[in-house]
Amino acid sequence: MPLLLGLIGCGAHRDVVELRFWAMGRESEVLASLMPAFEREHPGIHVRVEQLPWTAAHAKLLTAVAGDSTPDLCQLGNTWVAELADLGALRPLDAYLKVDTAIAAADYFQGIWDTNRVGGTQYGVPWYVDTRLLFYRKDILAAAGYTSVPTDWASFKTLLHKIRAQSQGTRYGILLPLNEYEPMLSLALQSTTPVLKENGTRGNFSNPDFIAAFTYYISLFYEDLAPPVTNSQISNVWDEFGRGYFAFYITGPWNIGEFRRRLPPALNGQWGTAPLPGPHGLDASIAGGASLAVFKNSAHPREAWALVDYLSRPAVQERFYALTGDLPARRSVWASGSVKDDPLTGAFRDQLERARPVPPVAEWEQIMTELRLMAEHVVRHEYTPAEGALELDRRADRMLAKRRALVLAGQLP
Amino acid sequence: MKRHQWGWLLAGPALIVIAVFFLLPVLAALALSLTDYDLYAIASIHNVRFVGLRNYADLLGNPLFWQALGNTFYFVLVGVPLSLAASLGGAVLVHSKWASCRGLFRTAYFAPSVTTVVAVAVIWRYLLHTRYGLINYALGHVGIAPIDWLGDPHWSMPAIILFAVWKNFGYNLVILLAALGTIPADLYEAADLDGAGAWAQFRLVTVPCIRGTLTFVGILTVAGYFQLFAEPYVMTQGGPAQSTMSVLYLLYDEGFKWWNLGRASAVAFVLFLLMYASALLQARLTREPAA
Numbered sequence: 001m002p003l004l005l006g007l008i009g010c011g012a013h014r015d016v017v018e019l020r021f022w023a024m025g026r027e028s029e030v031l032a033s034l035m036p037a038f039e040r041e042h043p044g045i046h047v048r049v050e051q052l053p054w055t056a057a058h059a060k061l062l063t064a065v066a067g068d069s070t071p072d073l074c075q076l077g078n079t080w081v082a083e084l085a086d087l088g089a090l091r092p093l094d095a096y097l098k099v100d101t102a103i104a105a106a107d108y109f110q111g112i113w114d115t116n117r118v119g120g121t122q123y124g125v126p127w128y129v130d131t132r133l134l135f136y137r138k139d140i141l142a143a144a145g146y147t148s149v150p151t152d153w154a155s156f157k158t159l160l161h162k163i164r165a166q167s168q169g170t171r172y173g174i175l176l177p178l179n180e181y182e183p184m185l186s187l188a189l190q191s192t193t194p195v196l197k198e199n200g201t202r203g204n205f206s207n208p209d210f211i212a213a214f215t216y217y218i219s220l221f222y223e224d225l226a227p228p229v230t231n232s233q234i235s236n237v238w239d240e241f242g243r244g245y246f247a248f249y250i251t252g253p254w255n256i257g258e259f260r261r262r263l264p265p266a267l268n269g270q271w272g273t274a275p276l277p278g279p280h281g282l283d284a285s286i287a288g289g290a291s292l293a294v295f296k297n298s299a300h301p302r303e304a305w306a307l308v309d310y311l312s313r314p315a316v317q318e319r320f321y322a323l324t325g326d327l328p329a330r331r332s333v334w335a336s337g338s339v340k341d342d343p344l345t346g347a348f349r350d351q352l353e354r355a356r357p358v359p360p361v362a363e364w365e366q367i368m369t370e371l372r373l374m375a376e377h378v379v380r381h382e383y384t385p386a387e388g389a390l391e392l393d394r395r396a397d398r399m400l401a402k403r404r405a406l407v408l409a410g411q412l413p
Numbered sequence: 414m415k416r417h418q419w420g421w422l423l424a425g426p427a428l429i430v431i432a433v434f435f436l437l438p439v440l441a442a443l444a445l446s447l448t449d450y451d452l453y454a455i456a457s458i459h460n461v462r463f464v465g466l467r468n469y470a471d472l473l474g475n476p477l478f479w480q481a482l483g484n485t486f487y488f489v490l491v492g493v494p495l496s497l498a499a500s501l502g503g504a505v506l507v508h509s510k511w512a513s514c515r516g517l518f519r520t521a522y523f524a525p526s527v528t529t530v531v532a533v534a535v536i537w538r539y540l541l542h543t544r545y546g547l548i549n550y551a552l553g554h555v556g557i558a559p560i561d562w563l564g565d566p567h568w569s570m571p572a573i574i575l576f577a578v579w580k581n582f583g584y585n586l587v588i589l590l591a592a593l594g595t596i597p598a599d600l601y602e603a604a605d606l607d608g609a610g611a612w613a614q615f616r617l618v619t620v621p622c623i624r625g626t627l628t629f630v631g632i633l634t635v636a637g638y639f640q641l642f643a644e645p646y647v648m649t650q651g652g653p654a655q656s657t658m659s660v661l662y663l664l665y666d667e668g669f670k671w672w673n674l675g676r677a678s679a680v681a682f683v684l685f686l687l688m689y690a691s692a693l694l695q696a697r698l699t700r701e702p703a704a
Contacts (some may be wrong), residue, residue: 053489062672066455070456087456179650230652233564236544362452376654390506406460 017300019047020071020305022061026055027075027128027290030323038310045303058365065089072298073307076124078115078291082360085118086412091294093122096305103312107330111287111355118360119413125308128317128326130252131285131355132186132348134274135259137267140171140247149274153216156277160225163247174224174248175241176217177234178379182286184252186276187213189356192282192294196396200361201404203396205371205389212279214378214385221379228379238262241271256344257325261314273347275354287355289329296313307348327352363399370395424427439702446678455672468679478654481663486568489691490639490657492574497655499584501579505615507586508593519590530580534647563649566656573657577644580671581637585630593619594628628699632692639688642643642698660684 023031028051036046050071052060058080064070065087076084078192080209084090097103105113108126116124132148141149144163150156160173176183188195194203205212220226227246234240241249242263249255259271276285292311294304308317317328318337327339327348343393358364370392378388406412414422445470453460472478507518538687540547541562549559561573596619604614620627642665645657651666652658660680668677 059669062452083452087452089456105488179652204626229564230650232538233543233561235538235545315494320690373655376652402449402451402460408454409458411460 001260001362006060006313016043017045017303019045019073019303021047021049021307022052022057022071022074023049024052024057024075024290026324027326028223031322033323034311034316034320035100038307041310042303042306045306047307058301061085061226068297069294070297072300073292073294073304076293077222077363078112078124078126078287078289079358081116081124081291081293082118082364083362084122084293085121085233085360086362089296090123091296091298091301091306093125093294096308097122100305100309102309107332109287109329109331109355111284111357112289112329112352115360116293117293117300120370123252124293125312126329127290127292128313128320128324129287129289129329130254131288131351132182132250132252133276133285133351134248134270135241135251135255136248136274137241137244139267140244149277151275151277152200153279154355157220157223157225159217159228160220160248161223163222164225164356166247169224171244172227172246174220175234175237175251176220176226176250177239178228178376179230179232179241179372181368181375182252184207184214184217185358185368186285186374187217189286190276190357194359195357196361196367196400199399199407200359203393203400203408205392205396206386207389211386211389214375214389216279218378218385236299242267253327253345253348254325256342273344275351282350282354283372284354284356287352287357289327295355359401361403363403365397367396370399439671442678445675445681447676450673450675450678452672454674465676468676469683471676472679473587477655477658478660478663481658481660484639484655484657485639485659485661487570488574488577488641492638493629493634495574496582496638497631499582500589500630501627503582503586504589504593505619508590515653519587525580525582526584530643531647534576534582534644534662538648541572542704546561550636564653564655569649569656570654571646573648574642576648577638580644581634585634588630589623589626592623596622624699628695629678631699633696635691635695636688639684660687664690 021031028049031049035049039046057077061074061076061080061084067082070089081203083089084308101123109129112126112129115120116126123181132153136149138179140163141147141159144159144166144168148158163171163173188210191213193204193207193209195204195210199202203349205214221228231237237249238258239262240246241259256273263271275282278284292308294301294308312330314328314333317333318329318339320326321328321339327345339345361367370410374383374388374392377383378385383391403412414573420582447463447465449462449464449468451460503522506512507515507522512518516601523629533596537544543559543561543564544550546562548562553559560568599634600618601614604618641659642661642662645651645659645662646665649657661684662686664677664680667673
């Protein structure tokens with residue numbers, strides 16, 4: 001009986017392979033318009049795009065892995081690649097990359113490409129990229145007598161003090177929401193000392209570089225340059241930016257579109273983007289974005305790779321940028337066309353060259369939650385930055401205990 | 414068939430459903446709480462190790478658990494009496510012989526408990542907003558400086574309690590209203606003749622007559638309030654500085670955010686024991702005084 005059903009099922013689309021492709025958010029909506037061209041090129045493949053909301057995507061992916069119901073390929077936030085690779089859910093892509101010369105690692109931003117490597121194996125291909133940098137009000141800067149954003153921590157802070165003093169305390173220099181760890185992590189990544197050590201099995205927060213970055217970040221709150229609030233207390237970041245409640249905001253490329261849409265027309269041309277200041281001049285930020293990954297259990301890895309190849313083509317990436325505003329992962333796409341002409345993406349282009357990957361461990365998200373909570377404790381004077389770093393090490397060590405055991409037993413690279 | 418056989422036969426289907434959908438999962442969770450089932454166990458079941466009571470020991474050694482427990486007790490001990498007082502007070506007012514538009518008030522008070530918590534949380538976040546909120550605006554008129562309701566760890570729990578009481582008191586109000594309706598009017602007439610005032614009537618007639626309902630409502634409310642989750646989840650995400658982190662929130666984070674299902678199961682059992690103990694205690698305290 002099952003055999004008979006199988007025969008009937010195949011009758012309609014003989015030889016047509018159906019690919020299940022999981023995508024999230026805005027990208028999943030846009031994909032539908034990119035698929036017809038791909039299917040014309042590959043008449044033997046039909047792509048079924050399944051949409052997941054970002055908020056539920058992580059849990060759903062893990063459930064799919066646990067329940068053995070993973071799709072053929074998937075859009076993955078690139079900090080998740082390591083996690084799913086550790087679970088043995090992803091297919092190594094090195095063999096495909098060797099044959100497919102259209103996807104050349106050299107054309108990708110180094111830091112972003114590296115987020116897809118776990119233990120020397122490539123598990124994903126960057127699809128679009130993001131990083132965190134400064135959005136700022138040019139008019140407020142001009143009023144403080146500046147024409148450009150300072151590039152090192154000390155002079156940046158001097159500027160923030162000036163803005164604060166000029167407004168008689170009604171305006172803050174910068175918004176660093178207490179419910180986001182990314183601004184703090186961006187500063188921490190500006191040192192070459194990693195925050196995890198021993199192959200990602202122990203915390204390394206109590207090193208002088210991290211403590212220096214942590215102290216700097218916290219000092220922005222202590223010196224009243226950043227309001228100690230979460231995003232939900234702000235209610236509407238765009239309104240407050242428009243009102244000039246703060247002059248700087250560390251955020252990502254998706255806000256280019258949001259700011260354009262939501263700021264009043266009077267502010268047109270009055271705001272811009274700038275690379276993140278570093279300890280001694282311009283420095284690193286987070287290598288973020290999303291990748292395309294093929295699942296190990298996929299019955300059609302070759303067809304899935306064909307789709308990865310298609311979505312990575314410069315022409316398709318260009319079109320994808322036009323549809324979503326997501327920044328292209330390939331340098332060659334940045335060299336021409338609309339993304340090059342946009343003055344607001346220039347800072348991102350610059351910052352992406354210095355984007356640095358985060359350690360590829362499954363517990364990363366959880367460790368970052370602790371970082372966020374600890375930053376809040378220190379802002380509230382419950383710990384000093386150095387004590388906080390030490391406690392972070394202790395908590396990271398506890399979370400990584402199982403990983404340590406598995407690495408020791410040789411079950412993880 | 415004998416009598417007791419009939420009994421088993423009739424109760425059988427319900428017992429089977431309870432066994433399959435309640436007892437078995439509970440036993441499985443108990444077993445899970447003795448293992449270190451986590452993310453890596455999804456990769457390979459061989460990564461699961463039996464750890465005995467280590468999850469429980471870790472939990473008791475985790476300062477966050479004690480903070481969550483403290484927050485939960487704070488919420489229950491302050492929130493339940495407030496909630497019951499609001500329900501009872503509201504019910505007595507709506508039921509009083511001077512009240513007009515009873516139907517309107519009954520509906521208005523009940524409305525919050527049938528709205529979705531996420532939707533009303535958005536409104537409450539605006540009400541509680543430090544700079545633009547209506548509550549701080551009103552307080553400003555009586556000379557109270559703006560309170561950072563959701564941003565100050567000292568005020569976040571009171572704000573959550575306020576929100577939860579407002580959200581939930583209507584439900585109990587309707588139950589208590591029904592109980593008030595069963596009190597015979599001649600009891601009040603007799604009390605009137607004996608010269609009892611309004612307070613004495615409330616204390617000596619109303620409360621004793623609805624004691625059973627009050628106990629029932631109390632146990633349900635305590636059980637509900639111990640499971641504090643949705644309010645902080647939508648209002649504060651457990652913050653600021655984890656001041657609104659509850660035991661159930663901890664369970665959610667461990668189990669569904671980080672996939673430490675072993676540890677999450679341990680949290681679940683500790684919470685279960687707490688609620689069971691509190692229900693027993695309540696039943697004992699409010700037992701009908703022996704005649």
